[in-house]
Amino acid sequence: MLRIVQYVVGDILRGKIVLGYTGFLLVASFGLFNLGGDTTKGLIGLLSLVLLVVPLVSLVFATVHFYNSYEFIELLAAQPLHRSTLLLAQIFGVALALTAALLVGVGLPIMLYAPTATGFTLIAVSLMLSFVFTALAFLAAVLARDKARGVGAALLLWFYFALLHDGLTLYALFLLEDFPLEGVSLGLLSLNPIDLARVLVLLQMDVSALMGYTGAMMKELLGTGSGVAFAAAVLAGWIAVPLAAAVWVFRRKDL
Amino acid sequence: MHRLRLIALLGLAPSLTPAAELHVGAGQTFASIRPALAAARAGDTIFVHSGLYREGNLLVGKPVALVGLDRPRLDGGATAEVLTITASQVTVRGFAVQNGGAASLADLAGIKVHHASHVTIEDNRISNCSFGIYLSKAHDTVVRSNEIVGIPGQNNEGNGIHAWSCAGLELDRNRVSGQRDGIYLEFTTDSAITRNLVTDNLRYGLHFMSSHRNTYRGNSFLCNGAGVAVMYSHEVRMEANLFGRSWGSAAYGLLLKDMADSQIVGNTFESNSTAVTMQGVTRMTVERNLFRENGWALQVQSSCTDNVFSGNNFVGNSFDLATNGQLDLNRFDGNYWDKAENFDLNRDGVADVPYRPVSLFAMLVERMPSALLLLRSPLVHFLDRAERIFPSLTPDRLIDPHPVMRPHPR
Known part of the structure; x- marks a missing residue:
């Protein structure tokens, strides 16, 4: 498995796309830190960037990668290898290449300009998001037979998680204004990995505002650090479940 | 003629004798403070040497100076008010006042000044008392460099420094923590509260009730329920203070109400x-x-008017700003808003487009x-x-017409 991962990562790094992704992130990060003046402002800008760009790139790149290396996957499938090993190696290879790009493109500027708890949370969260959306992309790819459908599904997933879900959440809160909504709003957030990532950063960045929130449940979650544990655990679930589903589908798939 | 002069001189004698020094402590003239207080005359200085003094409530009824050497401990035995000052011109310096009593009907304090003026309370450490320093009708009193430590949850019904109906107070460089309100002023005017460090109090760090024409400057209020609450007061000057870490749904750095x-x-x-x-605040x-x-x-709140x-x-x-109204009658001008995404074509430092802070x-x-x-x-x-481009729900007249591009230098 390790050798396949090695091969996949090497293959991706030889291509120019991940290099371009790294360059883009670097330019954007340095730009945000230098233009804003204040490091907090830079981090806020970087958060928006990470929440939108990381899922999009992970989804599209991973789906396209799956279809492009379809023949290689077929070849490997003919070898005495478990199919789960084969797919997991592919997924980890892609995710590792993407996280390497993030570590250089976002991690390095944060280390230089804002080596704070908020900064490190932002790095950790962007790495987790890469894994989540690579897994989701592979799930979409193994489910859809042709490339157009696969990429289309990936784009739809991005649109839903990045924008639509929050819109629906806001609408639901608006409709149910008169009810106690603590649990509901937390549940709705858990259904979106981007929201979980955002909340993890908020717990560092906007803790003053969050502490002003009326509600015993939130107090409990924020005050004790169990909020971080909860969000991180659910986010880990967002990696594990799509991964398992993709493997399950791939093992039964007629290549 | 000579004789008459002599008689007159003798008559003046008590006030002419130089101020005496009385010493209290083990091996000194007085073993305890109470007899020394009884023997002292106006203007005398009583030096209290280090040791533990459990004498219940001590009443200072004449203008003397009580000076602790090596911080003697005055212990109230958890029943009594420790030191009660009812004379003007008294100085209390260098004591550790501890274990004052608490009562539900009387306000017992570590040190209380009652109906007296020009008292100086300096460099004392007051711990585990209901009220720390209680000033009632104590005009022109100086409270300086004291440390007042309450035990939260145990004696949290009293304030650190409590001033009722005073004028011309000077509260400087005190440290207050663990009380209900750190410093509480009621009907107290023309006073200065400077350079105090007020932390971890249950309710407010500094609390004004109907206290006018006061100034507080250079204080730090950290981790209190609310840093400072100013209510029903006017002409209060708040300058160069630090308000930090007031966290909670009803926690404020500065709470202003009807002023x-x-x-x-x-x-x-x-x-x-x-x-x-801010609620009901005008001309601020x-x-x-x-x-x-x-x-x-x-x-x-929309009840605020004529503020700049x-x-x-x-x-x-x-x-940056939340409100429940239009705030028409208030003015925002020339602030730096880091959320403003603005431009400055003529490069005069002022953004070219007004900013909507809500x-x-x-x-x-x-x-x-x-x-x-x-x-x-x-x-x-x-x-x-x-x-921001097409305002429909936010107050459309609430704008800063001249937001600046760079933070103001401080």
């Missing part, structure tokens, strides 16, 4: 859930303050608090941006 003609100048508000909240100047990384920098907010820096707050999302959160969890969501960002 007028005051100034808030050059203060720093950092990491409070709400930095400043809020100038050259720094609001940094607060949840809400300003919460201004200018030259302030708003940096890294989750929300965001759509701030209004939404005001209405449905649970929406707060969507803070910094890309969707919210787009909604806010659209609203």
Whole structure:
């Protein structure tokens, strides 16, 4: 498995796309830190960037990668290898290449300009998001037979998680204004990995505002650090479940 | 003639004798403080050597100086008020006052000054007392460099420094923690509260009730229920203080209620859930303050009128301004807002387009608090941006016409 991962990562790094992704992130990060003046402002800008760009790139790149290396996957499938090993190696290879790009493109500027708890949370969260959306992309790819459908599904997933879900959440809160909504709003957030990532950063960045929130449940979650544990655990679930589903589908798939 | 002079001189004699020094302590003239107080005459100095003195309530009824050497401990035995001062011109310096009593009907204190003026209370350490220092009708009294430590949850019904109906107080460089209110002023006027460090009090760090024409400057208020609460007072000057870490749903750096003609100048508000909240405030100047990384920098109720907010820096707050009205009668001008995405073509340092400090999302959160969890969501960002271009729900006349491009230097 390790050798396949090695091969996949090497293959991706030889291509120019991940290099371009790294360059883009670097330019954007340095730009945000230098233009804003204040490091907090830079981090806020970087958060928006990470929440939108990381899922999009992970989804599209991973789906396209799956279809492009379809023949290689077929070849490997003919070898005495478990199919789960084969797919997991592919997924980890892609995710590792993407996280390497993030570590250089976002991690390095944060280390230089804002080596704070908020900064490190932002790095950790962007790495987790890469894994989540690579897994989701592979799930979409193994489910859809042709490339157009696969990429289309990936784009739809991005649109839903990045924008639509929050819109629906806001609408639901608006409709149910008169009810106690603590649990509901937390549940709705858990259904979106981007929201979980955002909340993890908020717990560092906007803790003053969050502490002003009326509600015993939130107090409990924020005050004790169990909020971080909860969000991180659910986010880990967002990696594990799509991964398992993709493997399950791939093992039964007629290549 | 000679004789007459002599008689006159003798008559004046007591006031002419030089002030005596009385010593209290093991191996000294007096073994305890009470007899020394009884023997002392006006103007005398009583030196109390180190040791533990359990003498119940000590009453200082004449103008003497009580000076502790090597911090003698005055212990109230958890039943009595430790030191009660009823004479003017008294000085109390260098004591550790501990274990004062608490009562539900009387306000027992570590040191109480009652109906006296020009008293100096300096360099004492007051711990585990209900009220720390209690001033009642104590005009022109100086309270300086004392440390008052309450035990939260145990004797939290008393305030650190409590002033009732006083004028001309000087409260300087005291440290107060663990009390109900750190410093409490009621019907107290023309006083200066400077350079105090007030932390971890249950309710307010500094609390004004109907206390006019006071100044507080250079104090730090950290981790209190609310840093400072100013209520029903006018002409209060608040300058160069630090308000920090007031966290909670009803926690404020500065709480202003029904007051007028005051100034808030050059203060720093950092990491409070709400930095400043205002209800029924009129003719207030809020100038050259720094609001940094607060949840809400300003919460201004629509009952506030004729206030001016200018030259302030708003940096890294989750929300800069929340309101339940239009705030038509208030003026925002020349502030630095880090959320303003603006431009300055003529390069005069002032942005070319007015800024709207109230965001759509701030209004939404005001209405449905649970929406707060969507803070910094890309969707919210787009909604806010659209609203800034075409205002429909946010107060359309609430603008800063001259936002500056760079933070004001401090």
